[in-house]
Amino acid sequence: MSSSHPLLAALLDSWDRNNTILLNLLRIIPEGGLEVRAMKGSPSVAEMFTHIHYVRLVFVSEDAYEFARPMPEGEWKSERDPDLIAQMLNESAKAVRDAVKGRLEAGREMDLHYDHPILMLQHMIWHEGYHHGQIKLALKMAGLPLDNKVAGPGTWRVWMNKTK
Template sequence: MSTPALADQILETWRIHARINQYLLAAIAPDALPLQGLTRGRTVAEQFAHIHNVRLMWIREGAPDLLAGLQKLEKGAALDADTLRAALDASAAAVETMLAAALESGKLRGFKPHPTAFLGYLISHESHHRGQIAVALKGADHPLDKKTGFGLWEWGVR
């Protein structure tokens, strides 16, 4: 049995992570997307939009040719689940393409020290916002159900 190449494993890690974001979004009732937590920061929908927009920022820096067809989700725009889902899918695919090229060349324009660290950065950033989403929902009396809460950690099946 052969082991997948490290680059394949890194890209699969990104795909799993992106599916976890979609899993969380799918578990949130549409009427909970405009909710804010106790700190009155971004709404739940705006947290997802921020994840997408930060991806675009990195794509603009690292592989601007991949921006074609991708649009920033502006604050105050109608951010329903379908819009968020489509934007996150599109930006995740572009990040994967950019990351694959960076892994092949060993570098990513605008990010140090290397492409694998970039993956760690993105996962850390987006996971932070998943946590903020969970806290916002809890603070607004719409906590995630236990199945979803545990499901965020089931990387082997996502």
Template structure:
């Protein structure tokens, strides 16, 4: 695969991670507890779930890259509690983003299959695409939860946090 295409794909995943972190850092006070509707996961649970999904799939298809990564859910009696500390979430997301990119790059360069006992991706890039799709879904759910909470992200904040990661606009006056 052309190295510039590989780098663009990996960069797209890193940009996606930056969007998650920007969204986390733009949360209003109390926003971690927001839910789209009663019974839905909270914003904190969604961020923790994103991390757990990254860890789950890495453990399935490239376990050496999942070793030592931070889990964001912790057991408390019968319950699993989501991390609510933004600093820990940012650290975990950055670590797992780096691990996903390293795993994909490794499998592309070595030709080793991205598969394990229970799961397989036909091509390493499909892991990136799967995670991008999954995480994009959760960004929408987080934004919906924030609206239900009574917070609509101002356009200038959303532009900087999300859309500017993908494109640059220059408007002539």
């Protein structure tokens, strides 16, 4: 399947939108929000973002090693700089994109997981949606809820609104 194939282009576009949504969420985290957690023992909001980054990179390294990038030192880093987190997420999103696109174009399977390379994209989108909800819940429980009017345009509309 070449990258000019409309189905592959649509799939990669869905992955790009997923990362856009995550970055949009990061951008509206209120002051002090990166440090909060849903309860004692749960990861903080910052740690969930860095975990997402780590998970992307670990699966790329295990399943399409030619697209692997240097791994961060820890999986759950309590990074406080949103710009740095955004940079990390853009890099790991590119790694996943390149891995899936590369294996599809080469007609090769993933090395360790997945019946089809596209399942890596689906897995990551599902995983990140799962943590997206947890991040919003942690903020709400800490008394820093995100208003739907603020969160909606950068999340659901990125999936649904027609752009052409």
